Amino acid sequence: MHVQFLKYFVDPTTREPLRLEHESQSGDIIESGYLVSSTNRYPIIRGVPRFVESINYSKSFGWQWKEWPRVQFEAENIGKPMEGHTRRMWERIVGYHECSLDLAGQAIVDIGCGPGRFIDIARSRGAKVIGLDYSNAVEVAHENFIHDPDVCIIQANALQMPIKSGSVDGAYTIGVLHHTPDPEAGVKEAYRVLASGKWFSICVYGKGGYYDFPTVQAWRRLFNLLGQFMGHTPPLIYTYFTVYLFRPIARLFPTLGKAIRLVFPFVNLPDKNWSLLDTFDSITPSYQSAHESYEVFSWLKRSGFHEIEPTNWGFTSFSCVKNTSGESLIQT
Numbered sequence: 089m090h091v092q093f094l095k096y097f098v099d100p101t102t103r104e105p106l107r108l109e110h111e112s113q114s115g116d117i118i119e120s121g122y123l124v125s126s127t128n129r130y131p132i133i134r135g136v137p138r139f140v141e142s143i144n145y146s147k148s149f150g151w152q153w154k155e156w157p158r159v160q161f162e163a164e165n166i167g168k169p170m171e172g173h174t175r176r177m178w179e180r181i182v183g184y185h186e187c188s189l190d191l192a193g194q195a196i197v198d199i200g201c202g203p204g205r206f207i208d209i210a211r212s213r214g215a216k217v218i219g220l221d222y223s224n225a226v227e228v229a230h231e232n233f234i235h236d237p238d239v240c241i242i243q244a245n246a247l248q249m250p251i252k253s254g255s256v257d258g259a260y261t262i263g264v265l266h267h268t269p270d271p272e273a274g275v276k277e278a279y280r281v282l283a284s285g286k287w288f289s290i291c292v293y294g295k296g297g298y299y300d301f302p303t304v305q306a307w308r309r310l311f312n313l314l315g316q317f318m319g320h321t322p323p324l325i326y327t328y329f330t331v332y333l334f335r336p337i338a339r340l341f342p343t344l345g346k347a348i349r350l351v352f353p354f355v356n357l358p359d360k361n362w363s364l365l366d367t368f369d370s371i372t373p374s375y376q377s378a379h380e381s382y383e384v385f386s387w388l389k390r391s392g393f394h395e396i397e398p399t400n401w402g403f404t405s406f407s408c409v410k411n412t413s414g415e416s417l418i419q420t
Contacts, residue, residue, distance in 0.1 A: 089118045089135050093240040096195065096218060099125035100139050100250040106130070116237065130250070135234070136226050139244040146267070148372035150224030151320050153203045156365040157228045160205045169358030178209040180400040181262055182289045183407035191215035194257035199246045199278060200264025204229040207239060215258070218251065220244050247273040251281040258282070260289040266299075266377045275387040282410040288393065291405040293378040299370055300378035304353045307371045320372070327368040330354035335363055379404050 091113075097106050104125040111121030111132070123130045123137055130139050142150075158164045165171045192214030198207050201219030207229070210217050216238045219229050226243040233239035244250050246261070247268055259278045265271035271292060278288045293299045311323040330352050338345020338356045345356060355366035370376075381403040388396050393408035 089132060089137060089240050090237040091116045091118060093218065096252055096255050097123060097137065097250050098252050099128055100244060100248045102127060134230065136230050137242045139242065139250045140222060142224055144222060145374035146223035148320065149202065152365065152368050153225040153228045156361065157203050158232065159361045159365050161208055170362055174205050175209055177401060178206050181291045181405050182260055183397065183399040197251065197256050197259040197281060199259060199261035199274065201229055204232045206262055207233065211236065211239065218242060220246060220249065222246065247277060249277050249281055253280050254283050256281050256283065258287045262291050265290065266292040266379065267373045267375050269375055271377065272387040276391045279391040279393060279410055284410055285412050287407060287409050289399065289407040290384065291401055292384060294402050294404040295378045295380050297378060298353070299376060301353055303351060304370055307353065308373065308376060311371055312374060323368060323372050326371065327364055331360065331363045331367055335360070
């Protein structure tokens with residue numbers, strides 16, 4: 089963690105400023121130490137501030153991103169079927185296209201960063217990025233950006249962020265808040281940390297989509313139950329079985345593939361490794377909700393955002409701006 093990011097952090101429980109103690113540094117890079125308030129101490133371990141316990145409901149994500157750390161990065165997909173997908177996804181959800189969004193010098197929060205594929209896109213626009221994740225994916229993200237002083241990875245709760253109120257220039261959360269027990273609380277937190285007049289973008293799973301299939305939810309509940317005794321082995325076997333056996337059939341015979349997926353759901357993408365990753369991702373989370381457009385709009389409106397506009401990635405993708413008065417319509 090570069091020292092430039094210290095000014096953004098507060099105690100997530102009390103919102104007090106934090107002081108750095110017992111640190112080990114290499115130049116401006118903090119490798120270890122503690123961030124301390126009057127009541128709490130948060131360790132910095134291998135360059136990553138840890139504001140939550142590592143064992144939590146997001147453990148499946150920590151495992152999957154160690155298994156597939158860079159599959160979805162742009163640089164790994166040049167000349168492959170999914171080339172450009174991550175960039176297009178970020179641009180459409182954020183609501184800007186081509187090179188129209190210059191983030192040079194802006195402090196941006198990636199809420200639920202995983203291994204950092206969208207951090208990579210934001211950095212290409214010149215942003216300084218705080219990548220926040222609840223899971224041990226922070227280990228992978230830190231390695232992916234270990235030589236970039238303008239990226240800071242933190243392990244923290246998106247529903248109680250350790251970031252100073254009104255301190256950042258933008259934030260986005262892509263495919264994340266539906267994996268928490270209270271997505272609207274995450275929207276409220278995004279509003280809190282943004283400076284007045286700054287932007288926020290969100291995308292969550294929509295009702296009726298693949299991730300809302302009854303069989304996806306049924307398999308997910310089964311694997312969560314089995315996971316208490318057998319870890320990630322059952323969903324991993326299922327993932328490789330369905331993708332290697334049924335994906336070729338589905339690509340040759342789409343109608344038959346749709347019928348198979350009603351019972352044995354899997355993600356059918358042009359790239360096999362993306363299919364493996366996204367199938368495992370769909371059947372393992374502890375929380376996985378799906379939402380209507382009006383729900384997401386209501387979260388944003390009640391939190392105080394204005395200029396709320398749908399963006400081009402399904403019906404549950406929006407961009408908006410924190411109102412200039414900085415006052416939320418919800419008590420926080």
